[in-house]
Amino acid sequence: MFRQNFSRGPLKILATWLIFFTILKASYAIKEPDVEGEALLDLLTALNDSNNQIDWDSHLVSPCFSWPHVTCRNGHVISLPLASFGFSGTLSHSITKLKYLVSLELQNNSLSGSLPDYISNLTSLQYLNLADNKFSGSIPAKWGQLSSLKHLDLSSNDLIGSIPMQLFSLPMFNFSDTHLHCGSGFDQPCVSKSENPDSTHKSKMAKIVRYASCGAFALLCLGAIFTYRHHQMHKGKSDIFVDVSGEDESKISLGQLRRFSWRELQLATKNFSESNVIGQGGFGKVYKGVLSDNTKVAVKRLSDYHNPGGEAAFEREVQLISVAVHRNLLKLIGFCATSTERILVYPFMENLSVAYRLRDLKPGEKGLDWPTRKRVAFGTAHGLEYLHEQCNPKIIHRDLKAANILLDDEFEAVLGDFGLAKLVDARMTHVTTQVRGTMGHIAPEYLSTGKSTEKTDVFGYGITLLELVTGQRAIDLSRLEEEEDVLLIDHVKKLLSENRLEDIVDRNLESYDGKEVERILQVALLCTQGFPEERPSMSEVVKMLQGVGLADRWADWKQHEEARNQELSLMTHQFVWIDESTLDQEAIQLSRAR
Known part of the structure; x- marks a missing residue:
């Protein structure tokens, strides 16, 4: 059987095995790709992606090779921006195999069940957002052991019970719109003072309104002082990552780049509506937008800017535009950089890709x-x-x-x-x-x-x-x-x-x-x-x-290709000869045994 199959297409079979072993060798050089890849596939199964929005190809060598919504560093998964995908399952224990995970975003889905205590095994986790889901039960006490955690949002879930005291020491947390023991009548608030304003709920907004009249002047003064000190500290350095919040200030340009305000891009993309999504990748989504002057743009919103991979991608694209200007290269119109967002703005390409x-x-x-x-x-x-x-x-x-x-x-x-x-x-x-x-x-x-x-x-x-x-x-x-x-x-x-x-x-x-x-x-x-x-x-x-110059190079290529095919053919014939010789020796021995 083996000899028969080999004779049908020895070169093709040998070449196929050579490719297989080359890819197999490469896969082992990229640090345990199967462990994290299998963990992600198990995680996706448990999340129940009934709308089939996530396309993770198990045939690829590593999840770090262009899997959408996966960000890696040094060959390991560090970020999973999986918000607003309509998941209706729960969290799989396989997530504990993602030992280098820094950020997990699963807000605005329909995940249910209890919060798993094994999340505490993710010792590198810094950012965890499970808001606007259907999780029930209490927060596991072991979550207090998440020593690297900096941002936790569990708002708008059916959670009850007490909150581990260690979690109140996080720089940013949000337990609002739950039945957890916090807020009025308790020692600790439901929302940290440094919570992201873009994810604030109605209760927090009411509090802001109550104190706005007496705090506005103080905030303006503090802002002025901060801006002055920041300018002095970074004098002579690039200042492109400055938040521009006002409509008028958004007209300011830095060279050929325009600074957009967050509000302007919200309006342009209809508040980043899912119906405006025209593409997505490992670093976030791209939205079609229309500016106030009717200019069509493509707005690339980085969903994991706070991680080194996302921040590096943002800085890299802004940096490249300063040296790469060519008719066949995509032009960067501008950017928006706030304390919570990193966004790049490009011309909209009517004919897509x-x-x-x-x-x-x-x-x-x-x-x-x-x-x-x-x-x-x-x-x-x-x-x-x-x-x-x-x-x-x-x-x-x-x-x-x-x-x-x-x-x-x-x-x-x-x-x-x-x-x-x-x-x-x-x-x-x-x-x-x-x-x-x-x-x-x-x-x-x-x-x-x-x-x-x-x-x-x-x-x-x-x-x-x-x-x-x-x-x-x-x-x-x-x-x-x-x-x-x-x-x-x-x-x-x-x-x-x-x-x-x-x-x-x-x-x-x-x-x-x-x-x-x-x-x-x-x-x-x-x-x-x-x-x-x-x-x-x-x-x-x-x-x-x-x-x-094509004819000469093509002739050389054909000559080299023929020589390589001959070498492969020789190797194949030698391999078959060895196999036949071995079989003949076995036949002689069996004959003598009789």
Whole structure:
């Protein structure tokens, strides 16, 4: 049986096993990915995501590889922003396996049952929000052992009993709209003085109104003193993270960036209505908005800014805009930074993303014809060339894929989502560590070593070209049913070797130029070579897209590819010979035994 299967497709089987062991090796290099991944899947099952809003793919190596609503640091899950998803279950004990969890946000769902005492095992937990659910019973006494906890919100739940005294020492807590023993007639209040004003309930608002007349003047004085001292302390440093609360002050600009007030963005997005959500990722949601001057914008609200990952993403995108200005790069209009929010504001892209136009169209919507796809390939290449070779310091995007290429009104490619990008100082090594990105788009050396360079982006660009030509995803498990390769790159290589160009091209393309398609495919395969030093630079890619220097490099690639296939074939035949020899020896021994 073994020999028979091997003879059917020895190269394919061996290559499949090599890929499997490569990915398996890489997965062990990323610190116990299965433990946290399985814990998250158990947690999601217990939460009961009946609306199927959370898409966590168990086939990916690690939850840190682009799972939505999961934020990681150093290969570990640190934040789960899961508010307002309609969950109707409860909390699973598996959450205790997330030993590095810093923030858990499950407010505004319909979770029920008692508050589990095993939450006390999350020793790194700093932010816990379970408000507006249906939890019942009392607060476990063990929760008083959460030594790292800084923010706790249990408001609007059916809770009863007393509150562990240690929880009243937290910087921020909220036990209002419950039946817990606090408030009037007790020694401790239901809401801390430093509680987030955006989550305040009616009782707190009434208290604020009562004291507003006598406290307003004092607050103004304190604010003036604080602003003056803050300005003196940070003189000479960037002051872009200053809250702007007034309508008039929101017109202030810092260079080309505009500071928006929280109120202005609330109005623009209809109070961040779920109906205005146009995208979401690991750091939060993106809303469609309309400013007071009728300008359409995309508002990216970071849901976990208080964690290092979210705050770093915010600072990174603001920092990048100061050095990266190009027609094929998404422009940052402005930002809003308050004590409770981090928000980025971009131009709204009417035609959404390339991935949407390739695979997620609604009935009646326009897809991408071949001239548009070719223009996207060129535009993306020009944007990457600028990031790699014209920016100072240069920038590595680290998450290049069709979903991160937006389309403006004229279907021009605009490279966006710099949340994972990395500035590279030319005086230092051009290598960054810590694996970021999306499976199927990650270069093999980056996946196995955690080191990324400009050539990591080149690999991602090559995969994106394959997406443009085929319309398919980089990884598609459904191809297993047809006994095809799961990885898009292997699938295309096989069809190309069999001269089946018509089976490679997206079936939604009514017409295309065969020679241009072949050129794009050749560039894609040159960009996705296994060794980074063999891949072209983006300036070379731009030239090859125009046909300059492509013929020679393609001839070299074919020669090397044939040599590697011969080596694989030799290894396969040797393996089969050893197997047959072993079987023959066993047959002789069995014959003698008789």
